[in-house]
Structure formats: C-alpha cells, structure tokens
Amino acid sequence: MTNIDLQKLPQHIAIIMDGNGRWAQKHALGRVSGHKKGAEAVRDTVRACRELGIKCLTLYAFSVENWLRPNSEVEGLMRLLEEFLHSEIQELMDNDIRLMTIGNIDALREPVKKVLKESVGKTAKNSSMILTLALSYGSRDEMIHAVRKILNDKDTGKITTEEITKELFSSYLDTSLLPDPDLLIRTSGEYRVSNFLLWQMAYTEFYFTDVLWPDFRRDDLLKAIAEYQRRERRFGLTSDQIQKT
Numbered sequence: 001m002t003n004i005d006l007q008k009l010p011q012h013i014a015i016i017m018d019g020n021g022r023w024a025q026k027h028a029l030g031r032v033s034g035h036k037k038g039a040e041a042v043r044d045t046v047r048a049c050r051e052l053g054i055k056c057l058t059l060y061a062f063s064v065e066n067w068l069r070p071n072s073e074v075e076g077l078m079r080l081l082e083e084f085l086h087s088e089i090q091e092l093m094d095n096d097i098r099l100m101t102i103g104n105i106d107a108l109r110e111p112v113k114k115v116l117k118e119s120v121g122k123t124a125k126n127s128s129m130i131l132t133l134a135l136s137y138g139s140r141d142e143m144i145h146a147v148r149k150i151l152n153d154k155d156t157g158k159i160t161t162e163e164i165t166k167e168l169f170s171s172y173l174d175t176s177l178l179p180d181p182d183l184l185i186r187t188s189g190e191y192r193v194s195n196f197l198l199w200q201m202a203y204t205e206f207y208f209t210d211v212l213w214p215d216f217r218r219d220d221l222l223k224a225i226a227e228y229q230r231r232e233r234r235f236g237l238t239s240d241q242i243q244k245t
Helices: 020-026 031-052 064-068 071-094 110-122 139-155 166-171 218-230 239-244
Strands: 012-016 056-063 097-102 129-137 183-186 205-208
Touching: 020 031, 031 056, 031 071, 031 129, 031 218, 056 064, 056 071, 064 071, 064 129, 071 097, 071 110, 097 110, 129 139, 139 166, 183 218, 205 218
Parallel strands: 012 056, 012 183, 056 129, 097 129, 183 205
Antiparallel strands: none
C-alpha cells in the first residue's frame, strides 16, 4: 500500500479514463464489455476518493468526439451510463456525494438524460464530495459557449469590456462551481489531454500511467497522489519564493 500525506491531498482530481477498448481486445471481448469493466473502476475510484477525503473528482466519461464511434458502441455506452446511475444513486446518497455534469447534456439519449437529471437533482444538497461526469464534453466547445454568453451579456449591458477578466471568464464555464484540478490522471499510457479542461488545467499536475482504466484500482490512485505530493507546485514563482510564503 502506497503511503500518502492525508494533510496534503489534492482538492480536485480529474481523470481521463482511457483503455477500455484495449482491455477488451486484450481479453478477447467486445468493446462494450471493456466499458462495463471500466464502470467497476469508476465505482472503486469514487469510493476511494470519498474515503480519502478528496473534495472533487471529475471523470471524462464521454467526449463530443465519441459520438463519431460506431453506433453500437455509443448505444452500449448510453445503456451502461443509465444502468450505472440507477445502481449508484443510493451509494451517492449514503456517502453524501453530489453528482454534477459538464458538457452538452441535451445531446444525450432521452432515457439517459432523464435519469441523469433525476440523479443530479436528488444529490444536489450533498456536500462531502462532488463527483462530476464530463458527458458529450469538449473543452473548446465549452470555451466557445462561454464567449458567446459573455458577448450576449455585454450586448445587454450586464457586463462591460473592462469587467472581463480571467475570473469572470471562468465563471462562464461549465466548471464554474469547481476549483481548477490539482491533479490530472490519464490511464493506458497515452500522453494527451484530448480536449479536456484546457482552460482549467493551466497549473494542473499531470500523472500518466500505463494501467488500462478497467484495471485501475485504489492503489493506482494512491500512487498518483503520492507522486503529486512529491512535486513542488510553484504557479510561476521560484522555489525560494514558495518557501517564504
């Protein structure tokens, strides 16, 4: 078991859950079977974060680009998401976990959208941890939508050009209620951010692992956190400046 300092935990962990397809191929199974196994990793990771005291966990569950995958795989993913939400809602309630979403939720299949909205509403008052699912999400789309809303509010007199700051821009993003991620984890040995939280990850620490997402478990999470804790986060300052603060 990897030892970590519980007093220096990242407040917000974001994860690109990659490798379901390769896991399925490795085990001579269909891709949907890989996604189903990946749901087990989601469950274990959420539980581990809640037990550790991580305040925010954001999972890249379905990107806008994923709509281009074969229809059979997309439909399988939608069914799995619906089943997952039905099966996990009680655990979210029992553990005081709030469910949130980012992305174009209106693009989701109606049955999924219905149970998703119900789950978000039911958990809205939970406060020990926030679990955010990025669904039909793309960071560039998110930023374009934010710019459009800012321009509209400027045209209607709600804001002025001088009021547009980094902080104001952040408030127009889907993640306006969340702190920026402290740690990004990407599984399966890929070294890309794949259009995920591009604005929000300006000073995020990146951790890459060869572990395929369906095999990702608590000890893998602890290894990532331990590596995060070994790093010095300077936010553009020097080490001497950080030590003096």
